[in-house]
Amino acid sequence: MNSRKEVSEAVIRRLPKYLRCLGELKSKKVLRISSKELSERMSLTASQIRQDLSCFGEFGQQGYGYNIEYLNESISKILGTYNGFKVIVIGAGNMGTAITKSDRIKNRGFNVVGIFDNNKDLIGTTIGNIKIQHIDKVKEFIKSNKIDIAALTIPKEQTEKIAEKMVTYGIKGLWNFSAIELKLPEHIAIENVHLSDSIMVLGYKINNE
Amino acid sequence: MNSRKEVSEAVIRRLPKYLRCLGELKSKKVLRISSKELSERMSLTASQIRQDLSCFGEFGQQGYGYNIEYLNESISKILGTYNGFKVIVIGAGNMGTAITKSDRIKNRGFNVVGIFDNNKDLIGTTIGNIKIQHIDKVKEFIKSNKIDIAALTIPKEQTEKIAEKMVTYGIKGLWNFSAIELKLPEHIAIENVHLSDSIMVLGYKINNE
Numbered sequence: 001m002n003s004r005k006e007v008s009e010a011v012i013r014r015l016p017k018y019l020r021c022l023g024e025l026k027s028k029k030v031l032r033i034s035s036k037e038l039s040e041r042m043s044l045t046a047s048q049i050r051q052d053l054s055c056f057g058e059f060g061q062q063g064y065g066y067n068i069e070y071l072n073e074s075i076s077k078i079l080g081t082y083n084g085f086k087v088i089v090i091g092a093g094n095m096g097t098a099i100t101k102s103d104r105i106k107n108r109g110f111n112v113v114g115i116f117d118n119n120k121d122l123i124g125t126t127i128g129n130i131k132i133q134h135i136d137k138v139k140e141f142i143k144s145n146k147i148d149i150a151a152l153t154i155p156k157e158q159t160e161k162i163a164e165k166m167v168t169y170g171i172k173g174l175w176n177f178s179a180i181e182l183k184l185p186e187h188i189a190i191e192n193v194h195l196s197d198s199i200m201v202l203g204y205k206i207n208n209e
Numbered sequence: 210m211n212s213r214k215e216v217s218e219a220v221i222r223r224l225p226k227y228l229r230c231l232g233e234l235k236s237k238k239v240l241r242i243s244s245k246e247l248s249e250r251m252s253l254t255a256s257q258i259r260q261d262l263s264c265f266g267e268f269g270q271q272g273y274g275y276n277i278e279y280l281n282e283s284i285s286k287i288l289g290t291y292n293g294f295k296v297i298v299i300g301a302g303n304m305g306t307a308i309t310k311s312d313r314i315k316n317r318g319f320n321v322v323g324i325f326d327n328n329k330d331l332i333g334t335t336i337g338n339i340k341i342q343h344i345d346k347v348k349e350f351i352k353s354n355k356i357d358i359a360a361l362t363i364p365k366e367q368t369e370k371i372a373e374k375m376v377t378y379g380i381k382g383l384w385n386f387s388a389i390e391l392k393l394p395e396h397i398a399i400e401n402v403h404l405s406d407s408i409m410v411l412g413y414k415i416n417n418e
């Protein structure tokens with residue numbers, strides 16, 4: 001496992017894209033693919049693909065290419081999508097609802113099992129088949145259900161404080177949708193989705209393309 | 210404008226983060242900041258910050274640091290957040306609703322002015338104060354309202370076809386929330402938000418941290 005730590009962020013970020021590409025090929029009943037064809041589909045060079053995958057083992061075979069089922073399975077394992085991560089959502093607004101209802105996220109092994117909010121009007125109502133609970137119940141819930149991930153879809157003013165609490169309650173990873181950078185202990189995994197950053201980059205591209 | 214084209218993607222992606230950092234300082238009535246302090250807040254080195262900003266002009270002054278108001282204004286201009294981009298949302302689901310209602314996106318100059326769906330039950334209902342229209346009306350709407358950006362929050366099976374239509378209708382940029390890679394003419398700006406990719410990266414980090 002030590003070698004894994006040296007895999008660059010860029011390679012890790014490409015893995016889900018490989019998975020999407022392979023999933024598409026699988027759904028078309030394709031059994032194998034040459035590195036050239038895979039590279040065209042991925043908009044990468046064949047050598048970059050070989051380099052990416054070599055971080056994790058040997059996957060291709062000279063003259064045969066890649067076995068799609070095997071490569072798909074292997075990357076799924078590397079990403080841990082078979083683990084069945086347990087996720088809670090903090091904030092039952094539109095973004096929290098979108099996450100909770102997302103089949104795409106569920107199909108990748110991330111199961112939303114609890115939703116929490118501090119708005120009394122929402123407590124007891126459901127999203128999908130999950131009842132919204134008061135945020136006061138979250139500590140107990142995390143401990144007794146061994147929750148891995150908390151998705152934070154709350155106003156940015158509240159995010160830092162809630163994030164720190166999540167850490168003390170034993171959460172392993174935070175999926176942060178608030179427009180702030182979290183500063184937390186190094187062993188806590190953080191992944192940010194800054195939507196307003198993303199649309200600003202789009203605006204820049206429009207002005208400069 | 211030619212020099213802008215050579216600015217790396219990484220630098221462009223950091224600009225919104227500068228803006229968030231400067232906005233926070235502004236709200237605390239801070240007037241200026243040394244490159245050292247700014248670098249600590251940004252988790253970058255001071256030399257990286259100088260390099261980033263030098264892509265766009267001269268902002269810091271030896272012994273004075275950065276004028277926060279001026280730097281904030283300048284980066285806002287570079288990103289085009291004063292332009293008032295006109296945005297339509299295709300798909301009136303939870304993600305479409307979240308985007309439409311987002312103050313954060315609006316405050317950056319991206320105004321959602323239309324929402325479209327093909328679900329007849331939704332047509333005529335409103336999100337915020339915007340009436341959901343049938344997708345058949347989108348061509349006329351884009352042309353008569355000079356829409357810049359279409360946010361695509363629709364099932365991935367429909368995304369490619371809709372994206373191609375958007376391009377022929379004159380859209381300049383696509384904000385793609387579907388789990389596919391769009392292949393479109395080069396002059397069309399694309400920005401992807403792949404939520405399931407993001408949570409898979411988080412899962413990887415949890416397993417390997």
